[in-house]
Ligand SMILES: Nc1ncnc2c1ncn2[C@@H]1O[C@H](COP(=O)(O)OP(=O)(O)O)[C@@H](O)[C@H]1O
């Protein structure tokens with residue numbers, strides 16, 4: 001029995017493409033090595049200095065333990081959130097699920113194997129988050145052998161419970177979502193619901209913290225001796241045992257805490273298997289078929305079959321696939337639609353911090369700086385738009401179609417850019433709503449935002465497509481692999497963050513008036529966008545031509 | 550009309566998939582491209598349709614060079630690939646409109662042809678359904694309809710009979726006949742000799758990237774009889790009628 005679980009896990013692991021960073025083209029290799037060479041030292045430098053700063057400030061209050069407690073709790077919360085998305089894709093939308101269903105294995109064995117696979121991926125993330133925290137704390141407080149040992153055990157254990165909770169949540173929701181004819185739609189909604197549920201869950205967890213008054217807080221701080229842990233531990237209750245073990249790495253109290261934490265993690269895994277055995281199959285069976293076919297009403301061809309311009313049809317088809325494929329919708333579309341909603345909710349809630357921000361903006365920052373920082377914000381938000389960085393990758397094994405149709409490659413690329421651009425502009429709409437509706441910005445500023453605000457979306461869309469043209473990920477067997485674990489999304493995000501930082505910092509240092517800022521920023525964005533567009537239509541089109549899928 | 554001269558394609562460094570291939574297919578012909586699995590049929594077809602680029606050699610479609618005027622050449626072609634799992638998230642009618650727009654088919658022509666072809670293949674009822682809900686054979690058929698919308702002067706199919714039931718297979722063969730009789734070129738590949746019999750005007754036998762024979766069905770049988778060394782190939786092509 002156990003060997004079945006293990007061999008299934010190994011088979012799935014072998015069949016996966018690791019972190020998805022294996023480059024497929026010489027260009028991909030260059031981009032990857034370049035980013036790693038810059039990215040890893042930059043990441044280590046940034047995180048270590050940030051954690052050191054936090055440690056030093058906490059040291060003054062005699063609250064350094066908060067670092068560990070908060071780090072573990074925050075990591076657990078983040079892992080919980082990521083788990084839900086991972087589980088939805090890997091337990092339900094992955095093509096290999098179909099091949100597993102007719103194997104002579106129990107549902108719990110499939111769930112277990114899938115769980116362990118997802119876990120393996122999460123260890124990478126866990127290490128990335130926790131290593132700086134545990135490392136700096138260890139170094140500052142003097143390493144002991146037990147501390148290092150306990151750290152290793154904690155890193156191994158910490159993703160288990162969030163992933164188990166996330167899995168149970170998703171398995172439960174999917175059991176009831178897998179009902180109707182509109183499976184894709186329901187699945188998408190279920191995915192959104194699961195993410196939402198996690199938000200609610202984490203909000204509930206933190207509510208415990210709210211009951212503490214300012215006075216109590218001051219008292220706690222005054223006590224020193226890591227007393228604040230009482231609060232941070234509540235962020236994710238089970239992480240407290242792990243934190244206690246690391247703060248007292250001895251064979252008494254510390255070991256007991258570590259053992260309790262291990263027991264809880266393992267029990268949660270066991271509970272998941274029990275749960276999966278009962279509910280998984282009913283959620284997954286029939287998921288890949290589109291439900292029973294209804295008798296469609298006879299199609300009226302006079303309205304249903306009409307000629308349109310190729311570019312429009314191509315764009316419409318791109319958008320249809322983005323909205324209809326659950327994994328694409330969750331990963332590429334949803335993020336874009338979230339921004340305006342957040343902006344409106346934040347504005348309507350009349351949040352104190354927004355009012356303060358508005359006040360500060362009106363008084364302190366000149367309109368030029370407001371414009372540059374708005375553009376910087378838009379660039380950053382648009383950088384998270386995963387549509388064009390996966391536009392070629394998403395074609396997968398169907399890429400060949402785009403090579404035999406008689407449509408100019410450059411027009412095809414334009415349609416792909418437009419698909420990202422149109423959805424990217426929702427971020428602009430969100431910001432404008434917030435800016436005009438709630439921050440009461442001057443008409444001149446609002447007007448220059450309207451004129452210039454779409455440029456970041458154009459820039460990031462062209463840039464994302466450029467990257468994907470040179471480093472597409474076409475060999476995949478399930479849609480999630482095309483968009484998740486696709487490094488091109490990260491590259492685009494990183495590049496946009498850099499442009500965003502440059503614009504924000506430049507605007508702050510120069511502190512020009514509105515018109516000079518608008519002219520300079522406009523020139524900057526138009527120039528960069530034109531460069532990317534030029535590269536897309538020349539080098540990118542050539543790369544498209546030589547791609548053989 | 551299809552003119553292939555000196556085509557070469559090597560995958561990686563060593564796999565010679567197509568090796569110095571010359572072939573001319575005339576207007577009005579149904580041409581069978583026959584060879585065992587791995588012979589290089591799909592590779593050849595992918596080069597003709599512009600999906601992959603030949604290492605050397607030239608391709609002309611109705612006199613238009615694929616290299617010099619790729620869009621013009623592609624416009625001449627209707628291509629049915631060997632896998633019917635495409636456009637699964639589109640509805641049948643959406644896929645047909647996509648193809649119609651790509652090949653600039655006017656609204657009037659489009660409506661008439663969809664109506665006719667869908668009836669012929671018995672798909673009228675399901676045009677509003679997602680292709681994902683179609684069976685293998687239905688997917689194959691909707692793709693054929695999409696390809697025929699622009700009445701391609703050169704109709705290319707990669708293993709088109711695989712997965713079709715006898716009735717649909719019969720309908721498809723009939724369509725190929727009609728299409729060729731209108732003066733168009735029909736070119737299809739198969740790994741089953743039987744499929745080509747009766748239907749084809751001429752055939753070519755390909756193995757390991759090289760053409761072993763090109764000519765009419767009768768002379769092909771004669772050729773196999775007189776060349777004992779080809780017996781193995783012949784057995785491979787006739788053993789598993791699919
Ligand atoms: N993308 C590819 N990469 C490497 N080798 C390939 C690729 N596609 C086909 N081949 C090889 O080229 C040869 C011809 O394949 P193919 O044209 O698909 O044959 P057929 O369609 O006649 O069955 C085979 O040996 C096959 O293994």
Ligand SMILES: [Mg+2]
Pocket residue numbers: 587590591592631707708
């Ligand atoms: Mg083939």
